[in-house]
Amino acid sequence: MADGQIVIKKIKKGGHDGHHGGAWKVAYADFVTAMMAFFLLMWLINTTTPEQKRGIADYFAPQSIAQTVSGSGGVLGGKVMGQESAHAGGAQSVMQKQSPPSPTSPVKSLATNVTQGASGTSQNADSNSNASSSQDGEFAHAAEAIRQAVQDNPDLANLSHQVMLEQTPQGLRIQLVDQDGRPMFQQGSAEPMAYTRKLLAVVGQVIDTLPNRVSISGHTSGNDSQAGDSWELSSARANAARSLLQSGGLASDRVYEVAGKSGSEPLLPEDPSASANRRLSILLMREAPPAPPGRALQ
Numbered sequence: 001m002a003d004g005q006i007v008i009k010k011i012k013k014g015g016h017d018g019h020h021g022g023a024w025k026v027a028y029a030d031f032v033t034a035m036m037a038f039f040l041l042m043w044l045i046n047t048t049t050p051e052q053k054r055g056i057a058d059y060f061a062p063q064s065i066a067q068t069v070s071g072s073g074g075v076l077g078g079k080v081m082g083q084e085s086a087h088a089g090g091a092q093s094v095m096q097k098q099s100p101p102s103p104t105s106p107v108k109s110l111a112t113n114v115t116q117g118a119s120g121t122s123q124n125a126d127s128n129s130n131a132s133s134s135q136d137g138e139f140a141h142a143a144e145a146i147r148q149a150v151q152d153n154p155d156l157a158n159l160s161h162q163v164m165l166e167q168t169p170q171g172l173r174i175q176l177v178d179q180d181g182r183p184m185f186q187q188g189s190a191e192p193m194a195y196t197r198k199l200l201a202v203v204g205q206v207i208d209t210l211p212n213r214v215s216i217s218g219h220t221s222g223n224d225s226q227a228g229d230s231w232e233l234s235s236a237r238a239n240a241a242r243s244l245l246q247s248g249g250l251a252s253d254r255v256y257e258v259a260g261k262s263g264s265e266p267l268l269p270e271d272p273s274a275s276a277n278r279r280l281s282i283l284l285m286r287e288a289p290p291a292p293p294g295r296a297l298q
Contacts, residue, residue, distance in 0.1 A: 135212075139167050142284065143174075146206050149202045175279050175281050176200075178276060214282060215259070217281045220234045
């Protein structure tokens with residue numbers, strides 16, 4: 001190098017690309033690991049049985065520490081391998097290995113009585129519920145049978161809107177309602193009209209297929225009370241209906257009551273003199289299921 005000669009050396013600073021080139025790989029690896037863990041968790045959830053899920057939930061619940069009786073304390077919900085099924089993968093409950101109490105123990109006898117009493121109460125409640133549902137179905141079929149029989153009879157088809165059917169907490173109520181110009185009884189009399197006799201025959205054929213008792217009541221309107229003793233008139237009409245039903249085959253022991261209500265229970269309270277208040281009401285009573293043997297005195 002000659003004296004006085006100036007040499008300029010240019011150094012290129014690099015490495016920035018190399019420094020940042022691997023950072024995205026670490027982030028991508030973390031993402032792939034998280035996704036793999038997520039899909040593995042989804043697979044485990046889909047392959048476990050409800051019992052295993054319940055055991056896992058019980059294991060992580062705070063109270064499971066005090067409740068567990070398992071020797072392993074695992075997530076199998078208090079299950080351990082059976083001695084004879086260790087190689088077969090079987091499991092049995094630890095509680096099954098406990099010795100039963102002595103048959104003569106008064107504690108066992110008391111517990112048995114309480115359990116039997118609770119079981120009997122539950123069975124009675126279920127029986128009552130089933131009986132009620134069964135009667136609802138029978139009443140619905142009976143109501144439909146009456147409607148169909150009235151519509152299919154040419155002499156009664158025009159009276160179908162005067163036959164009112166409804167299910168109540170007391171049972172199936174069948175009402176034969178007066179209409180202006182078409183009463184069920186002759187005016188001021190307990191003599192039924194010819195079509196009323198046919199209506200009662202149809203009703204009697206249907207209710208005769210059920211074992212329920214029958215309550216019959218007669219009702220009058222405000223106009224009837226002015227013509228005479230409406231209590232006697234409504235009672236006589238109810239009794240006339242009872243006689244026709246029994247003539248059609250209704251057993252006498254199925255008649256629970258025959259009552260005259262006069263105008264005390266109007267169908268249209270806002271109009272006491274309306275013809276619709278004059279009616280016959282036949283209630284097919286809802287019956288409680290018979291008590292099981294041995295419980296009648298309890």
